[in-house]
Amino acid sequence: MKVQVRSGDSLWYYSQLFMIPLNLLIDSNPNINPAALQVGQNVNIPGFDLQSYTIQKGDTLWRLATSRNLSVDALLLLNQEINPNKLQVGQRIFLPRRVITRIVNERQEYDFETLTEDIRELSEIYPFIKVNTIGESVLGKPIQEIRLGKGTKKIHMNASFHANEWITTPVLMTLLNTFLLSLTNASSVRGITTMPLYNSVDLSIVPMVNPDGVNLVLNGPPPEVREQVLKINNGSTDFKGWKANIRGVDLNNQYPAQWEVEKERTPAKAPAPRDFPGDAPLTEPEAIAMAELARNNNFDRVLAFHTQGEEFYWGYEGLEPAISSRLAQEFQRVSGYRSVRYIDSYAGYKDWIIKEFRKAGFTLELGKGINPLPLSQFNEIYEEVLGIFLVSMLI
Template sequence: MKIIVRSGDSLWYYSQLFMVPLNLIIDSNPNINPSALQIGQEIQIPGFSIERYTVKRGDTFWKLSAGRHLSADALLLLNQNINPNQLVIGSVINLPKRMITPSLNRRMNYTFESLQTDLTSLKEVFPFIQINTIGNSVLGKPIQEIKIGTGPKKVQINASFHANEWITTPILMALVNNYLLALTNMRPIRGLNVLPYYQNVSLSIVPMVNPDGVNLVLKGPPAEMSEQVLQINNGSTDFSGWKANIRGVDLNNQYPAKWEVEKERKEEKSPAPRDFPGTAPLTEPEAIAMAEFARENQFDRMLAFHTQGEEFYWGYEGLEPPESQVIADEFERVSGYTSVQYIDSFAGYKDWFIQEFRKPGFTIELGKGINPLPLSQFDEIYEEVLGIFLASLYM
């Protein structure tokens, strides 16, 4: 919500007026000097939108503001050209609308386009977040990061490495949305005050690593690659089992962590809907983007959301640090998921992350069943993984 600075206003005053943490307002206005506001400047207030309201008989600013649990000055601020003592029935005024519930329905077939809509919406309501492009897919779709918080601890969470595991993206976006709402409304999640997490943690979210693959599963092949993709899929138009990127390379078998071992034992020796690790490590733009992203940011821990199994893996060749065990125990406690240290699988992003940085890395297998998991599991999976999401911030 955008407002215009008046004489005597301050960001601290706006924080009190709208009951929003001051640091969120400061971070929503990075080009504004908090100690030198100028009359007429435009300021963004996070967690609010503007509602257009038609004045009815008996309305006053004081009555309307009381119904929203705000001071009348909040309405005066949004309607600086209106005389509050002479409201005209039928005229239209601006009312601040606090966002208290998720604004979008994510229980849906969640395509790349769905993600773009959500990112635009979140940035508008929560301008203190940053949306960055870290790379591009084979077809040129941006691979995007949501960055939340300013703390020294760096936590990275990603989803949809595998195309038919696309449900991980809307679940991760729902976690993000509710975290942002908890911040702006200063309300706890499962009894935890989350504002200290914002101050102590820089949270990085890459919600869709494989946008081309996700769209292939949900929308079918793009015209420019239809023939090639159908050939890889043995002529079938059923892409529900497709895990790979659009070129038929499994992005979670692309990393130089015993890649040669994985390559030799995989049955697939050429592009396929799943399990083909490529002709060499890091040949695919999506895998390269995630590797370069990790190197540039030096994250303290990383979580990769996959499906299915209701378990998680956290070890690689004994290279994981001792703190991984502590975090894994907490993840198991808060989710009910089974903690598995070692699994006979290599060349994954988690494997490479542990090998490269000697930091805690986790592959979280959400839900249970046959991929792609049905949307009927959405709420159950969300509740299970919410504890892991929170623990990744406070551990």
């Protein structure tokens, strides 16, 4: 929600008027000098949106404000042209609406277009988040990173490396949405006050690493590559088993962490719906974008959301740092997932993070069953990983 500055206004006053933390107001307006607001400037107020309202018989600004737990001046700020003493039936005014529920709808198949719309809405309601494009998919879809927090502890989370594991994207987006709601409503999550986390963490989220693949699984092949993907899929129009990117390369087998071993032993020797690691490491634009993101940021820990198995992997050839063991113990405690230090698998993003940077890396296998997991599992998965999401920032 935007408001227009009046004479004498300040960000501190707006924080009191709307009961929003001052630091979130400052972070929502990076191009404004908080010590020198200019009359007529537009200021973002996070955690609110605008509603159009038609004045009814008996309405007063006091009554309308009181029903929303706001002061009359909050309404006057949004309706500077009206005379508060001469409201007329049928007159249209704007009312601020505090956002108290999630906008991410986990009850739907979650393709790239759905993600894009949710990111747009979250950016409008919570303008203290920043959205960056870190690269493009094979078909030119932007690979988007959401960034928030003011701390020095750098944490990265990602989802949908694998196409038919697309449920990981709404899970991660819902975790983010819960976190944002708690910040603007001064509410806790599982008893944890989240503002200290915001102040201590620099959080990076890439909710859909493989947008072409996700759309292929959910919507079928786009016309420009229909012939190619049908050939890779052995002529079948059923893409539920497809894990790879649109070129038939498994993005989580693309990293230079014993890639040669994985290449040698995989039965997939050409583009395939799953497991083909490519002809060399880091050939695919999606994998390259994720590698560059890590190189440019030197994250302290990385969590990659996959499905399925209700377990997580956190070791690579003894190179993982000491903090990984402590995090693994806490992840297991809060989620009930099985902690697995080593698994006979190479060339994954987690493997490369540990090998290249000696930082904590985790592959989280959410839920249980056959991919793609059904949406009926969403609530259970969300509750299981909410603790992991919080603990990853706490420790």
